[in-house]
Amino acid sequence: MFRNFKLVPKVIFGRGCFAQLDEIVGDQRQSDEDWAVFVVDDVFKGTGFADQIPCNDKDHLLWVNTADEPKTTYVDALTAEVKGQAPTLPCGIIGIGGGSAMDLAKAISLMLTNPGSATAYQGWDLIKNPAVWHAAVPTLSGTGAEVSRTAVLTGPEKKLGLNSDYTVFDQVVLDPKIVTGMTKEQHFYTGMDCYIHCVESLEGTYLNEFSKAYGEKSMDLCRQVFLADDPEAADKLMMASFFGGMSIAYSQVGASHALSYGLSYVLGTHHGVSCCITFDALEAFYPQGVKEFRAMMEKTGVDIPRQVCADVTQDQMNTMITVTLGLDPLWENCLGKDWKSIMTRDKVRALFEKM
Amino acid sequence: MFRNFKLVPKVIFGRGCFAQLDEIVGDQRQSDEDWAVFVVDDVFKGTGFADQIPCNDKDHLLWVNTADEPKTTYVDALTAEVKGQAPTLPCGIIGIGGGSAMDLAKAISLMLTNPGSATAYQGWDLIKNPAVWHAAVPTLSGTGAEVSRTAVLTGPEKKLGLNSDYTVFDQVVLDPKIVTGMTKEQHFYTGMDCYIHCVESLEGTYLNEFSKAYGEKSMDLCRQVFLADDPEAADKLMMASFFGGMSIAYSQVGASHALSYGLSYVLGTHHGVSCCITFDALEAFYPQGVKEFRAMMEKTGVDIPRQVCADVTQDQMNTMITVTLGLDPLWENCLGKDWKSIMTRDKVRALFEKM
Numbered sequence: 019m020f021r022n023f024k025l026v027p028k029v030i031f032g033r034g035c036f037a038q039l040d041e042i043v044g045d046q047r048q049s050d051e052d053w054a055v056f057v058v059d060d061v062f063k064g065t066g067f068a069d070q071i072p073c074n075d076k077d078h079l080l081w082v083n084t085a086d087e088p089k090t091t092y093v094d095a096l097t098a099e100v101k102g103q104a105p106t107l108p109c110g111i112i113g114i115g116g117g118s119a120m121d122l123a124k125a126i127s128l129m130l131t132n133p134g135s136a137t138a139y140q141g142w143d144l145i146k147n148p149a150v151w152h153a154a155v156p157t158l159s160g161t162g163a164e165v166s167r168t169a170v171l172t173g174p175e176k177k178l179g180l181n182s183d184y185t186v187f188d189q190v191v192l193d194p195k196i197v198t199g200m201t202k203e204q205h206f207y208t209g210m211d212c213y214i215h216c217v218e219s220l221e222g223t224y225l226n227e228f229s230k231a232y233g234e235k236s237m238d239l240c241r242q243v244f245l246a247d248d249p250e251a252a253d254k255l256m257m258a259s260f261f262g263g264m265s266i267a268y269s270q271v272g273a274s275h276a277l278s279y280g281l282s283y284v285l286g287t288h289h290g291v292s293c294c295i296t297f298d299a300l301e302a303f304y305p306q307g308v309k310e311f312r313a314m315m316e317k318t319g320v321d322i323p324r325q326v327c328a329d330v331t332q333d334q335m336n337t338m339i340t341v342t343l344g345l346d347p348l349w350e351n352c353l354g355k356d357w358k359s360i361m362t363r364d365k366v367r368a369l370f371e372k373m
Numbered sequence: 374m375f376r377n378f379k380l381v382p383k384v385i386f387g388r389g390c391f392a393q394l395d396e397i398v399g400d401q402r403q404s405d406e407d408w409a410v411f412v413v414d415d416v417f418k419g420t421g422f423a424d425q426i427p428c429n430d431k432d433h434l435l436w437v438n439t440a441d442e443p444k445t446t447y448v449d450a451l452t453a454e455v456k457g458q459a460p461t462l463p464c465g466i467i468g469i470g471g472g473s474a475m476d477l478a479k480a481i482s483l484m485l486t487n488p489g490s491a492t493a494y495q496g497w498d499l500i501k502n503p504a505v506w507h508a509a510v511p512t513l514s515g516t517g518a519e520v521s522r523t524a525v526l527t528g529p530e531k532k533l534g535l536n537s538d539y540t541v542f543d544q545v546v547l548d549p550k551i552v553t554g555m556t557k558e559q560h561f562y563t564g565m566d567c568y569i570h571c572v573e574s575l576e577g578t579y580l581n582e583f584s585k586a587y588g589e590k591s592m593d594l595c596r597q598v599f600l601a602d603d604p605e606a607a608d609k610l611m612m613a614s615f616f617g618g619m620s621i622a623y624s625q626v627g628a629s630h631a632l633s634y635g636l637s638y639v640l641g642t643h644h645g646v647s648c649c650i651t652f653d654a655l656e657a658f659y660p661q662g663v664k665e666f667r668a669m670m671e672k673t674g675v676d677i678p679r680q681v682c683a684d685v686t687q688d689q690m691n692t693m694i695t696v697t698l699g700l701d702p703l704w705e706n707c708l709g710k711d712w713k714s715i716m717t718r719d720k721v722r723a724l725f726e727k728m
Binding site for chain 2: 034
């Protein structure tokens with residue numbers, strides 16, 4: 019069985035295309051009563067960029083905090099807040115920000131039409147009803163959240179996404195001009211999320227020519243951004259992110275992401291930096307990729323946190339290992355069907371202790 | 374203004390995924406009365422492949438002849454034939470074949486819901502009503518028809534596509550295993566359609582990083598197919614075609630395609646070979662591309678028709694020039710806004726005489 023892959027059906031790309039967001043959202047308004055929700059990372063509060071968001075009187079501007087990774091409890095609270103705004107559902111949810119803000123927008127658009135807590139839908143294809151129309155405006159490039167069929171959430175028991183065809187955005191607005199103002203660390207960590215999942219996709223057992231074509235070009239673009247001083251870096255990293263997301267959507271990520279889920283679940287480490295920490299420990303799995311990653315780290319002048327598990331208790335370590343080993347498809351992609359005989363709890367522990 | 378680009382929303386890729394077509398079409402059947410139309414190139418009549426098409430008793434198998442390029446009159450006749458099958462519209466149109474069969478399927482799906490002759494819709498965004506759900510199964514790779522927003526037709530006055538968001542397929546089935554049995558000439562000409570539109574896209578004034586990323590990877594794949602003996606050639610050319618289509622959808626083709634439209638309109642030359650003939654005369658416009666194209670031609674052992682305009686009358690030549698110069702966006706992409714002062718009728722005539 020091959021996956022019948024759901025793609026984002028509408029994409030607008032170009033420096034300045036953010037100005038067309040008003041018109042794009044307008045197409046969703048069928049009557050004067052229709053209202054939209056702009057889910058915006060609160061790092062933009064009080065900035066000039068916030069003033070450009072086409073949020074009119076009827077609309078709701080929902081500032082979201084992404085200091086922590088998105089949690090199911092936070093999604094439930096935000097969904098309740100949106101429901102409390104009006105007796106009717108909004109006609110659109112527009113996520114503006116990095117991977118966390120985009121994943122929150124996806125999750126809210128799904129939870130408005132699916133009853134109960136987001137916790138109940140962490141997994142694969144558990145969502146039953148189509149979401150409210152939802153769009154993404156990435157302001158950071160790398161995660162691939164703009165094209166993926168998941169909204170990654172941390173719940174009471176696990177860090178696992180709401181994976182479904184309904185999760186996929188209905189519209190993506192790719193404006194490289196608005197990707198500005200991040201620190202070099204944010205730029206590096208988020209970009210490396212893309213580079214790392216391309217390595218995992220290209221070295222994985224699930225690979226086909228579809229994922230390969232997207233993954234190879236994405237890596238090529240990452241090299242132009244992180245190993246050269248390309249003047250079109252913002253445009254290129256935006257495309258790298260889009261292509262990287264397309265590559266893993268048809269194949270899968272691998273060991274670095276599996277380990278990062280365990281690490282983030284226990285330590286709350288942000289996804290991008292978490293992937294960098296785990297990938298750096300995987301020289302034996304991805305020798306070429308790790309070598310090039312270190313060259314990019316040196317060129318960018320960013321270092322990653324070290325000895326992150328030094329103060330972890332045995333209980334915490336056990337939880338980290340359990341969460342990590344719960345991601346079957348990631349390990350199968352990395353090591354093949356026989357992965358359970360290779361990746362023992364002791365081996366995972368040794369990897370965490372090395373980080 | 375940036376174009377808000379409509380993408381094919383569902384794609385399945387893989388060797389053997391054609392076997393899932395029955396299930397995919399099944400998802401469109403809401404009741405036992407629902408019927409589908411399989412628009413299939415008649416070169417497959419009587420072949421083992423035809424037996425694998427999941428056409429059941431209620432469905433209609435519409436053999437189409439692609440010896441000539443698709444004409445508006447042919448589309449009108451085929452649409453009438455489909456309408457005559459049942460009092461209700463079909464629930465899906467599935468095009469199986471190369472660019473011509475796919476374009477016919479697109480056109481029929483549009484004309485079932487839009488009144489009058491297809492001739493009335495040759496142009497940009499003239500289609501007013503959504504099409505019947507339509508899917509493509511390419512059996513030849515290169516045209517990019519599986520992802521484009523056009524269905525190219527020859528009408529009484531012009532060769533021009535039905536360009537609209539509604540034209541885009543709702544589903545594409547990419548199975549490299551079924552791309553077999555074509556002659557080396559078909560393989561080369563159709564593949565070169567892809568290579569040539571990538572050159573035109575990458576050398577064009579409309580280029581952005583979106584089109585560039587897709588176009589560069591597509592050319593890279595074409596090189597692997599036509600300059601090396603790649604064992605995954607069928608898979609790679611299928612991805613090259615998909616990426617090539619994505620590249621021109623956001624930018625535009627150029628001089629070779631503009632000239633090919635004039636040539637095909639008058640001489641009826643098939644699109645792929647027509648592009649090869651015109652591109653070979655464009656060394657001054659695309660020096661690197663033409664050089665590489667000739668290397669691919671030599672490696673494949675295919676030659677193109679020569680002196681094709683030797684017996685053309687002055688009237689025919691004038692028509693060829695008029696059709697060619699009517700394609701404003703193609704020339705603007707190739708030569709910039711000032712193209713009319715550069716590309717005179719005499720220059721076009723000289724190019725045709727060289728072919």
